[in-house]
Amino acid sequence: MSTQYTVTSTPRAEESGAVALAVASLPASFGPVATGEAARISAIEGAPRWTTEAIKAIDGGASGIVVVNPVPESTAALLDAAEVSGVAVVLDQRWASNPGLAGAEDAARLVAGRAAMLDSVATAAAGSDPERLLTEHLAAVVRVTGGLDAVRVLRRGTHGYTVSGRLANGAPVSLQGVLSNSRPAGVDFRLYTDDGGVSITVPEPLAAWPAEVRATGPQGEILLPTLYESAHRTTWRRLKEHLDAGTLPSDLAGFARLTESIAHLT
Amino acid sequence: MSSHPQATPLGSPRPLGVGILGAGPVTQAIHLPSLARLRNILEVRHIMDVDSAVAESVAARVGANYSTSMDALLGDPDVDIVAICSPHQFHADQVIAACRAGKKAVLCEKPFAMSGEEAARISAVSEETSVPIIVGAMHTFDPGWLAAEANWGDLSENVHTIRSSIVLPPNARFEDFATEIITRPAGGTPDYSDVEVIKNALRGGIMGLAIHDLPLVRRFTPDFEDLEVLQARHVRPFGYVISLRSGNRIIELRAAMNKTWKPEWVFEAISDDAALRVDFTPSYVQAGSAVATITRGTTSTTYGPYEHNGYEGEWRELAQLALRTKQPPSAESLINDLTFAIAIADATVDVAAAEHANSHAGARS
Numbered sequence: 001m002s003t004q005y006t007v008t009s010t011p012r013a014e015e016s017g018a019v020a021l022a023v024a025s026l027p028a029s030f031g032p033v034a035t036g037e038a039a040r041i042s043a044i045e046g047a048p049r050w051t052t053e054a055i056k057a058i059d060g061g062a063s064g065i066v067v068v069n070p071v072p073e074s075t076a077a078l079l080d081a082a083e084v085s086g087v088a089v090v091l092d093q094r095w096a097s098n099p100g101l102a103g104a105e106d107a108a109r110l111v112a113g114r115a116a117m118l119d120s121v122a123t124a125a126a127g128s129d130p131e132r133l134l135t136e137h138l139a140a141v142v143r144v145t146g147g148l149d150a151v152r153v154l155r156r157g158t159h160g161y162t163v164s165g166r167l168a169n170g171a172p173v174s175l176q177g178v179l180s181n182s183r184p185a186g187v188d189f190r191l192y193t194d195d196g197g198v199s200i201t202v203p204e205p206l207a208a209w210p211a212e213v214r215a216t217g218p219q220g221e222i223l224l225p226t227l228y229e230s231a232h233r234t235t236w237r238r239l240k241e242h243l244d245a246g247t248l249p250s251d252l253a254g255f256a257r258l259t260e261s262i263a264h265l266t
Numbered sequence: 267m268s269s270h271p272q273a274t275p276l277g278s279p280r281p282l283g284v285g286i287l288g289a290g291p292v293t294q295a296i297h298l299p300s301l302a303r304l305r306n307i308l309e310v311r312h313i314m315d316v317d318s319a320v321a322e323s324v325a326a327r328v329g330a331n332y333s334t335s336m337d338a339l340l341g342d343p344d345v346d347i348v349a350i351c352s353p354h355q356f357h358a359d360q361v362i363a364a365c366r367a368g369k370k371a372v373l374c375e376k377p378f379a380m381s382g383e384e385a386a387r388i389s390a391v392s393e394e395t396s397v398p399i400i401v402g403a404m405h406t407f408d409p410g411w412l413a414a415e416a417n418w419g420d421l422s423e424n425v426h427t428i429r430s431s432i433v434l435p436p437n438a439r440f441e442d443f444a445t446e447i448i449t450r451p452a453g454g455t456p457d458y459s460d461v462e463v464i465k466n467a468l469r470g471g472i473m474g475l476a477i478h479d480l481p482l483v484r485r486f487t488p489d490f491e492d493l494e495v496l497q498a499r500h501v502r503p504f505g506y507v508i509s510l511r512s513g514n515r516i517i518e519l520r521a522a523m524n525k526t527w528k529p530e531w532v533f534e535a536i537s538d539d540a541a542l543r544v545d546f547t548p549s550y551v552q553a554g555s556a557v558a559t560i561t562r563g564t565t566s567t568t569y570g571p572y573e574h575n576g577y578e579g580e581w582r583e584l585a586q587l588a589l590r591t592k593q594p595p596s597a598e599s600l601i602n603d604l605t606f607a608i609a610i611a612d613a614t615v616d617v618a619a620a621e622h623a624n625s626h627a628g629a630r631s
Contacts, residue, residue, distance in 0.1 A: 119431065164509075182537055
């Protein structure tokens, strides 16, 4: 029988990360901490200075940390602290943590050399912070495509943004953010090749809606197996795997690259 | 097969006669099949093409007369409506000639001119002769689009984002589903390192492909003269990524024409609280109308699919115009559509040339 890890969460992490639901859906692995006891896992909100909060949790004896929707900031000190203490830090990102993106990443890699264009649109509710949307959008895109070249912001405003870039083979990339209450929130990717491509639709993590990944080629179209697991639950399940195996996730290193990309956006 | 298969029942009014200038793939794969569905109101009576063999062969398919000169077609008294399906550079002069020939209505394939000066000449002749003209922007005649237009309410005033995304296989794939083509223009192997090739491809993409949706875009962009190109990039082998700002509206145009079998043609207009999405059927085939969905909050209403597409819609409209049972579109509206397209094409090729230069400089460094 595997270990059950006790969990504590900040109210904001609970709200945006649906922590109680994720923990309840992994009852053999995680459970609430008893009053007065120290939890082994801390869930924190990824608001500014989240890395400081995470270091505090490490200093307080946490074995694992879940950061919900982190904003870009330097992760160097946290990475050092996590490695020294052997603490697993996982990031629960709005779209990049969707379990369907693993298959999407493979499908995209297979056609990357023949890519002709990547067109991606992220949608969030009107009034959302477009800067935050761009971070979440870019995190999902680089998860699938790897790093982008020549990324620059063409415009940004209260209704969204347009960002241009290039794939490794020079093909044009366009990322658009749209703020509206009448378009389903989520992110949509279209990677076109000379004879088809890969399309990916990633839903919100509010429910276990599956991402849809379709690979289109001369022989037809394949819908990759749909995974009815929310990004939140996937993150917690991944944390459990690292804790049981004693390994450290690469989330912080990947996020450092994303932070650097965003810092260099012109 | 009879040379005049479209027999008219006794007592019915005689169908209007149609003459077509240019008998290439558009005429063969689009107009003749559309007209075949409307035999009770329209009858093809004259086909003109500079290639006599093509003119004769295409005319024989519908039992029509044929010729190799525009004057012969315009002088044919059986022709009431003229459709201009020739190469772009001939459109303006042929529209003007058809108006002066006293025909009842003119359909000109898009674009109906290649410059503002040509458009102004057409406008003047149309006003002088009172011959109604429509441009073959088929999506504006699509019943799905028209149903959306009748129901989108104040969306056009509040839109902040407009998207047109077009993914198409080579034309031949759908031409072959629509008819048996006699001749096709020869293709080439472009040199993408040549900036002039890129510029021509972009201009061709806008005036030949984007132009299908630019009249739709213009419905949502009243301040279209205030136009800024944010990016314009060529997509290989044929396509574009174009971002524009018009007033406080953002316009995103995407196109990819390649060897895929899977077409996708989507137009979207989005505000804070409402969104329109129109999924059009591919070109050439008679695959029914677009499906339009208007969403307000989380409630969506869908219009279509209806049985006919915009190609057939054009011809239905032409018949009404020729019979004077419907008011023609204003020449100003057609000119504004064209001016909008030319403005985008002009601005886009300049930006694309600069982007191309930067891209190649980056590749060398």
